[in-house]
Amino acid sequence: MEISVQKDDLSDGSIINLLELHLQEMHKHSPPGSVHALDREGLVDPAVSFWSAKINGILAGCGALKEITPTLGEIKSMKTDFIFLRKGVARALLERIITEAKLRQYQQIKLETGSSDPFAPAVALYRQYGFQSCGPFSNYKEDPYSLFFCKQL
Template sequence: MEISVQKDDLSDGSISKLLESHLQEMYQHSPPSSVHALPPQELKNSKITFWGARINGVLVGCGALKEISPTLGEIKSMKTNRTFLRKGIARKILEKILEEAKSRKYREVKLETGSSDVFAPAVSLYRQYDFEKCGPFSNYKEDIYSLFFSKRL
């Protein structure tokens, strides 16, 4: 099973569809005020670059990098299709995003994820890549439903 991770211009709608299911899941685990997934209208923001992971041309996961400043990026929209969980998809996407952040000369990347048990696999992955807990950043506020992580590059 070869996983290909490439930049995606969102033109075929597959990432939007995957993120729609992601948004629905977020509302199952967090109150609306604590859901920080990108709304559909923000997906094509020029400060956000998306990657799609595909196996045999089929989208199996996605992730994005948002520029907060010339030295800081935020990882957004990390999502794996349920059928492909625990197969290394998120790891490949995260590696591609970190590679891009380094090439942009960011000094740091940050992210927000949920705090409930359903997010434990994501938290474990980020810790494996030396992300450390930090406080809220950008427009985020302290929230019991959110965890914030940072990684120096």
């Protein structure tokens, strides 16, 4: 099974559906003030690069990289469609995002994710790729529903 990851302009209806599902999932596990997922409008910001992952031409997942400063990027909107869980989709997206961050010569990439059990697989993946716990960054604040991670590049 080959996973293809490519830049995406968010014009495909299936990507919009996946993003809406992502936001619904975030609201299911965190209160409104603790949900930091970007909606479609937030993802078409020029500071954000967005990728989709497909398996046999079918949308399998997505992820984004937002420039916070010229030396710092933030991973956003990592989501794998339920039918493609545990098939390497998130890994392929994360590797593409890390590669892009290095090409941009970022010194660090950071991310925020949830702290409850449903986020454990994501946390494990980030740790496998050398992300370490850190404090809030950018506009984030301490929040029991959030975990923050950083990777030096």
